Amino acid sequence: MQWSLVIPLKPLALAKSRLADTATDALRPGLALAFAVDTVTAALACTAVRDVAVVTNDELAGRELAALGARIVPDDPRAGLNAALAHAAAAVRATLPDSAVAALNADLPALRPPELARVLDAAAQFPRAFLPDAAAIGTTLLAVVPGHELLPAFGTDSRARHRASGATELRPTAVDSVRQDVDTGEDLRAALALGVGPRTAAAAARLLIPGQ
Numbered sequence: 001m002q003w004s005l006v007i008p009l010k011p012l013a014l015a016k017s018r019l020a021d022t023a024t025d026a027l028r029p030g031l032a033l034a035f036a037v038d039t040v041t042a043a044l045a046c047t048a049v050r051d052v053a054v055v056t057n058d059e060l061a062g063r064e065l066a067a068l069g070a071r072i073v074p075d076d077p078r079a080g081l082n083a084a085l086a087h088a089a090a091a092v093r094a095t096l097p098d099s100a101v102a103a104l105n106a107d108l109p110a111l112r113p114p115e116l117a118r119v120l121d122a123a124a125q126f127p128r129a130f131l132p133d134a135a136a137i138g139t140t141l142l143a144v145v146p147g148h149e150l151l152p153a154f155g156t157d158s159r160a161r162h163r164a165s166g167a168t169e170l171r172p173t174a175v176d177s178v179r180q181d182v183d184t185g186e187d188l189r190a191a192l193a194l195g196v197g198p199r200t201a202a203a204a205a206r207l208l209i210p211g212q
């Protein structure tokens, strides 16, 4: 099965606020953009991915991610993450009504295309499925096959919400890079240990993280 991905991205100046103790206000927007560039680059290189739509109102990020080959969908609802994802999924299906759609976070700088393909192949077995994040509290991917609505419920404790909503929790092995979202300095160290993409490696090198 070939997938359309929808990837949400906040305005960079507001993004990754929980990294304030790790990256200054001057460096954080560039770091958030680096995560998104590495995430989208890996997503576009995945054999199971047909197309990638990024839902964002950030102009700079929109330009850079469009240059990589992503479609940019404006975050017209301006009503938070789940409204943005539902809007982007509808935009994708307005063009491709029978597409399989998966929402993927933009903060997966260690993402490896074969690991994403493994997760999407697993998701194809169920109407609606999700992958818990590395902390096992949140969600990094929510996927629906044709004929089913995404019904995103991302945010704090989204693993429990997605489970309660009837989505199947995926448990594939060897997919750490798809689960390693970066919210905190500790998450960033974990992602660096897995091996991040080149943009994040360059941005992180400016942070002087202990142990890097």
Ligand SMILES: Nc1nc2c(ncn2[C@@H]2O[C@H](COP(=O)(O)OP(=O)(O)OP(=O)(O)O)[C@@H](O)[C@H]2O)c(=O)[nH]1
Pocket (backbone or CB within 6 Å): 008, 009, 010, 014, 015, 016, 017, 018, 019, 055, 056, 057, 075, 078, 079, 080, 081, 084, 105, 106, 107, 181, 183
């Ligand atoms: N388009 C859009 N994307 C969003 C919105 N809120 C969050 N996101 C994105 O959703 C993904 C998951 O959000 P978080 O992990 O909480 O990232 P974040 O909001 O940048 O991080 P914090 O500021 O620390 O909460 C990230 O890729 C965000 O950029 C929104 O209102 N609109």
Ligand SMILES: C=C(OP(=O)(O)O)C(=O)O
Pocket (backbone or CB within 6 Å): 081, 133, 137, 138, 139, 140, 153, 154, 155, 156, 157, 158, 159, 181, 183
């Ligand atoms: C949006 C989410 O991410 P975080 O917990 O990183 O805010 C989520 O896990 O649903």
